[in-house]
Amino acid sequence: MAVIEIDTLTVERGRVPVIVDLSLGVEAGTVTGLLGPSGSGKSTLMRAIVGVQLVTSGTVKVLGAPAGSATLRRRVGYVTQAPAVYLDLTVAENLRYFARVLGASPRTVSAALQTVDLVGYERRLAGTLSGGQLSRVSLATALLGNPEVLVLDEPTVGLDPVLRRDLWAAFRRLAEHGTTILVSSHVMDEADHCDRLLLLRDGQLLADDTPAGLRARTGKASLDEAFLSLVEATA
Amino acid sequence: MNVYVTMATAERVLRQLRRDPRTLALVLLVPPLLLTLFRYVFDGSQMTFDRIGGPLVGIFPFTMMFVVTSIAMLRERTSGTLERLMTTPLAKLDLLLGYALAFAAVAVAQAGIACGVAFALLGLHVQGSVVVVIGLAVMNAVLGMATGLFTSAFARSEFQAVQFLPAVVFPQLLLCGLLAPRVHMAHVLYIASFAFPLTWAYDALSHAVAGTGSAKIVRDSAILGGVIVAALALGATTLRRRTP
Ligand SMILES: Nc1ncnc2c1ncn2[C@@H]1O[C@H](COP(=O)(O)OP(=O)(O)O)[C@@H](O)[C@H]1O
Ligand SMILES: [Mg+2]
Numbered sequence: 001m002a003v004i005e006i007d008t009l010t011v012e013r014g015r016v017p018v019i020v021d022l023s024l025g026v027e028a029g030t031v032t033g034l035l036g037p038s039g040s041g042k043s044t045l046m047r048a049i050v051g052v053q054l055v056t057s058g059t060v061k062v063l064g065a066p067a068g069s070a071t072l073r074r075r076v077g078y079v080t081q082a083p084a085v086y087l088d089l090t091v092a093e094n095l096r097y098f099a100r101v102l103g104a105s106p107r108t109v110s111a112a113l114q115t116v117d118l119v120g121y122e123r124r125l126a127g128t129l130s131g132g133q134l135s136r137v138s139l140a141t142a143l144l145g146n147p148e149v150l151v152l153d154e155p156t157v158g159l160d161p162v163l164r165r166d167l168w169a170a171f172r173r174l175a176e177h178g179t180t181i182l183v184s185s186h187v188m189d190e191a192d193h194c195d196r197l198l199l200l201r202d203g204q205l206l207a208d209d210t211p212a213g214l215r216a217r218t219g220k221a222s223l224d225e226a227f228l229s230l231v232e233a234t235a
Numbered sequence: 236m237n238v239y240v241t242m243a244t245a246e247r248v249l250r251q252l253r254r255d256p257r258t259l260a261l262v263l264l265v266p267p268l269l270l271t272l273f274r275y276v277f278d279g280s281q282m283t284f285d286r287i288g289g290p291l292v293g294i295f296p297f298t299m300m301f302v303v304t305s306i307a308m309l310r311e312r313t314s315g316t317l318e319r320l321m322t323t324p325l326a327k328l329d330l331l332l333g334y335a336l337a338f339a340a341v342a343v344a345q346a347g348i349a350c351g352v353a354f355a356l357l358g359l360h361v362q363g364s365v366v367v368v369i370g371l372a373v374m375n376a377v378l379g380m381a382t383g384l385f386t387s388a389f390a391r392s393e394f395q396a397v398q399f400l401p402a403v404v405f406p407q408l409l410l411c412g413l414l415a416p417r418v419h420m421a422h423v424l425y426i427a428s429f430a431f432p433l434t435w436a437y438d439a440l441s442h443a444v445a446g447t448g449s450a451k452i453v454r455d456s457a458i459l460g461g462v463i464v465a466a467l468a469l470g471a472t473t474l475r476r477r478t479p
Pocket of ligand 1: 042043479
């Protein structure tokens with residue numbers, strides 16, 4: 001069953017078309033990578049999926065309901081590209097606030113901190129954290145209350161390789177427990193962690209395939225080169 | 236709307252304020268300092284100090300809360316936390332009332348300190364009820380907060396937000412009757428002054444200070460209550476779940 005269904009979606013921002021007539025589906029319990037260069041429309045597409053983006057035409061459905069419906073607000077977790085964290089609160093205060101807003105039990109706070117490897121940082125003021133730590137606090141707020149769908153906008157940017165590996169392992173564990181994960185990135189080197197790849201360029205879908213399928217189709221061993229050859233084929 | 240989420244938001248806003256002791260100190264200590272200044276500027280005329288100082292106690296919270304709230308809400312918009320909150324079950328009213336509750340609590344403290352200093356140390360003389368003056372001060376704080384929430388939607392930066400103080404508040408201060416009786420103003424200004432909330436705030440305060448016209452205080456308070464509800468409703472319309 002498709003958890004996210006997008007049908008002929010067009011989004012204009014400042015009169016410029018940013019997403020153009022795009023249709024796709026994301027299957028339940030998968031890790032789907034939304035890949036594309038900076039400015040290709042990844043954040044805009046994710047905003048449309050969580051229902052904070054005004055769309056020009058087309059439909060976006062999540063878990064069978066129109067994106068942004070009140071019923072979805074507890075079931076969909078969203079991590080914005082820039083960390084959405086109160087810098088003048090501690091890590092624990094940030095998480096406790098979002099837990100109360102989401103109606104999640106306070107116990108999920110420590111579980112979320114464990115997942116993002118920030119145990120021991122509870123009392124640190126968010127404003128004193130590094131960029132990578134801050135984006136992990138932001139990620140932790142989205143994990144509260146175990147949402148069925150996670151929409152993560154470049155959650156691994158700026159993190160060191162060990163942390164990135166651990167986070168991808170965490171995404172995999174969540175997916176194995178049935179969570180549907182859509183994660184964006186502008187670098188291809190993480191694409192192999194995904195079950196499925198959506199390649200976005202100038203607001204259009206270049207490919208919707210598995211990493212293996214993409215390699216087979218283009219005859220390239222590296223996904224970077226596969227992406228480039230797809231770009232050239234459409235140019 | 237959810238009382239639990241509203242309270243969580245109020246608590247969060249108060250925590251943020253507590254983390255910023257300098258702002259808190261400015262909010263709580265500037266009014267009594269300014270009142271002290273007034274007291275000695277009008278050193279030779281206790282009557283003038285009584286006439287202006289009393290209402291001022293109730294008008295400070297309006298200007299302070301206006302600035303503090305518009306900047307706090309602007310930060311919420313620009314930091315991405317508002318966008319994030321809009322994807323959660325939080326109702327817009329939860330956010331607005333959370334801010335209102337938190338800042339009303341600060342306003343009580345602010346008005347209490349200002350009144351304490353004015354009455355006990357500066358010898359400010361009020362014919363009417365001190366409690367009514369404090370009550371009106373809190374109401375004005377909430378009014379300032381509601382207006383600040385609304386105007387913050389039109390500011391793109393903190394520079395702009397701060398400039399709304401002279402643009403939105405100063406004209407009201409000039410026209411409300413504090414500096415000169417409204418009936419002495421140019422007729423156009425006199426008519427215009429009816430449209431500004433601070434006019435009604437000042438009217439109520441001046442009656443409370445003089446100990447006259449409790450019916451007028453009730454009428455003015457009702458008008459202010461209406462303006463607060465309207466400003467909060469307008470503020471709610473500027474909190475969009477979907478943005479371009
Ligand atoms: N608030 C905005 N107003 C107008 N245009 C925008 C806005 N935000 C992004 N854009 C434009 O939309 C396009 C896609 O942006 P975005 O979705 O952020 O891409 P990505 O996340 O892939 O980097 C870019 O050309 C960008 O300049
Ligand atoms: Mg982006």
